[in-house]
Amino acid sequence: MRYISTRGSAGSQASSFSDILLEGLAGDGGLYVPAEYPQLDAATLASWRDVLATQGYPVLAHRVLSLFVDDIPSDDLLGICRRAYTPEKFGSSSIVPVERIGDGPLWLGHLSNGPTAAFKDMAMQLLGELFAYELDRRDEHLTIVGATSGDTGSSAEYAMRGRDRLSVHMLTPAGRMSPFQQAQMFGLQDPNIHNIAFDGVFDDCQDAVKAINADAEFKAKYHIGAVNSINWARLAAQVIYYVALWLRVTTQNDQRISFAVPTGNFGDICAGHIAREMGLPIDTLILATNENNVLHEFFTTGRYRVRASSEVAATSSPSMDISKASNFERFIFDLLGRDGARVADLFGRQLPEQGYFDLSETPEFKRLTDRYGFVSGSSSHADRLQTIRGLYFDNGVLIDPHTADGVHVAHEWISRVAAPIVVLETALPVKFAATIKEAIEVEPEIPARFAAIMDAPRRVVDLPNDVQAVKDYIAATS
Template sequence: MKYISTRGKVAPIGFIDMFLMGLGEDGGLIVPETIPTVGAEQLKAWSGLSFQELMLQVFSLYTNGEIPEEDLRKLVEDSYAGFTSPDVLPLTRIHDGLSVMELFHGPTFAFKDVALQFMGNLYAYVAKKRNEVINILGATSGDTGASAISSVRGKEGIQICILHPNGKVSRVQELQMTTVQDENVLNLSVNGNFDDCQQIIKELFADVPFKTKYHLRAINSINFVRILAQSVYYFYAYLQLPETARASGVNVSVPTGNFGNIFSGYLAKKMGVPIRQLVLATNENNILERFIREGVYKPEGFRSTHSPSMDIQIASNFERYLYYFCGENAAEVSARMERFKAEGQLTFDAEEVARIQRDLTAHSVGNEECLATIRKYDEQYGYLLDPHSACGVAAYERAGDKSEGAFVSLATAHPAKFDEAIRLIGIEQKFPERISELFDKPQRQVIVDNSKEEIAERLVDFYRVSQ
């Protein structure tokens, strides 16, 4: 298994080199040369596996033996030892038509822990094996940063800097990042929105001399390992269903802002998971819904919502989907992305829109619908959703044909992380102890302007001091 760029100008590389590269040096995203397929018999044989065992099986298809099996097994076991559910990702039946897969039982109570706990351990493993310096740089709309910091704080040979939009994450998300006092952690609070943070990250990674000099590594979903780790829970969701329910396949509703979570489902489907519908749930920042419904990929005005982790206009992983949509034609992808850069939008014709809609359906959830869904499921089913998970459930309710296949909606965060929204509808919740204790801790962060130059200077100072 070799890895290449969506833009075709990165020579095929191995698994660990792909992991370390993160963003392709040609500005594209890294993808496997071929996607391995898992047949029906193999899927059936995996039906009794734990999540950790399933993770090991899926990753073994991609690692080329570069990580010995016993080392990979230990990485997986260590990564999920801190999850509070014995199932790691429990599947909870809400009613006859819907189950929810809870992805928030990790250290920071968000689905990002599923991939990032593993990635943090993998970075530490690679740093030790190769005697390399690892400087992780990422942007977050809230959850990625907290989870990434949790995964590497205090680890030898690793520094991490996370950019987050100042004042545009929840209070708990902010505290989870900024109360960490380890010297290998730097939080930069950017006067801008997530798209601004993400653009600066992409520009810094595209500056190959800077990236190479300071050993920059990616933790965002631009890193294919993050996508691969998330794809495993689509296998797990399907295999956790009763055998009779699996007979007709599975439908999955996916809250997403950066296209990474749902692209992971798209990858799982291409690998062989019988997913009938992939329903993309977004909020009022609905560029992805307009792309799927109308064939127009164009950022519009940024809106702050009750689901801030999805307050994103430019979706990093869109290019990976575009690559497969274009028949793995890197030249075509490059041309379209250049057009997007020049014109600020991409348009797709009627035939292309029909093809897109065979892959994906979408629903944009407004603030009021989000809150109404939280209230409804609390009152009718005694199940409290966070605002992002509520968008997923609202999209499930708006989905088309529900007669074929079971429906699973992904619950991406614990509601305690977004208490500001929950309180708007008069619901008081008890915080987990690990969240309650955050409010008494001192914070450490640096507020910066939306400036690549200023942020680069901060990074140079941080890496010099840390090293």
């Protein structure tokens, strides 16, 4: 398996999995993707069904990852998967349980039982083990520089904390995360973890990370790597749970189901797109956004317009308060027939110069839903309150606000797509207690492992919205 950049031609230099694991962003500013997606057949799916039932999630993870990784010995990769996905970390041996909501067509895929109560743990726990393995193999150190709108940061820090060969510098939008999310991150006292409260919104944090990655000299000097979903390994890890959920909900190896996915940065649903391209029988990918509905706008109009920081609304599903979806470039690369020159023009020239690009009149956009299975919708604060309240009182199921966005949009499409529809959970309700209390007039239960989290001392540095200030901090603390 070899990897190419979304902004390079089909004949551009390819890289191995281990190389792109440590590199993150491609040198030309693009994102790495497989030169071609591995393909699944009925026999493979049947064997995986048996593997999941008899040997569990870690072995399934090994089987899926083996399609993307050919430069780590198979036994070593299996050990990595076994260390990443343990019952101790995820609460049960199932790792990713799924439950039906009432007796209707909706199911809930529980992805938030990991160490930080967010679906990001599903990829980050694996990434931590992969980084540790590869850095030991190369006798190197890596400085992770990332951006978070809430959950990526804590998941990354909990996966990387205490690892001698790794340090983490995580940018957060100052004042934009929930109190619980802030406590999870800023309460960590590990010396290799560095939290930065950045004076801006998530998009500003993400822009700073990309600018640092684009500085080849600085990147080489400080061995800069990435854990945001610009890192291909994150998506490979997420493909695994699409496979697991499909196996657990279906009974036949050709049965098609749909997924409803809350997403702001397009990473979670991009993994679903990849799984579908590989041949997993996915009928429809239902994209759900909040009031920051840049992605919904594209999928309904063909126009992708990023917003200025001042236009990004602060919502009650804050992890999706994003207008620059970094993983979106991977999908556009596929949509445009993997034409790297066109992608480079759209994301490298048109978007910076105009603030938007428009594909509405292209033949590729006009066959988007039929070819790629995407539909979309958006949700408001009132919608998510009503959804949380309804599920709780009607079905005894309590969900967080982001998952509520997914359920709300799934209901909009329920009569027009193949069922069952699996809604991907994004976090446990405890992370957004204020919204939960507003919806059901009761605060969510705090899991025992988080009982003292709000009282821990905070360790965070405030920095202005300035890339050089972040570089100076990295240099001073590396």
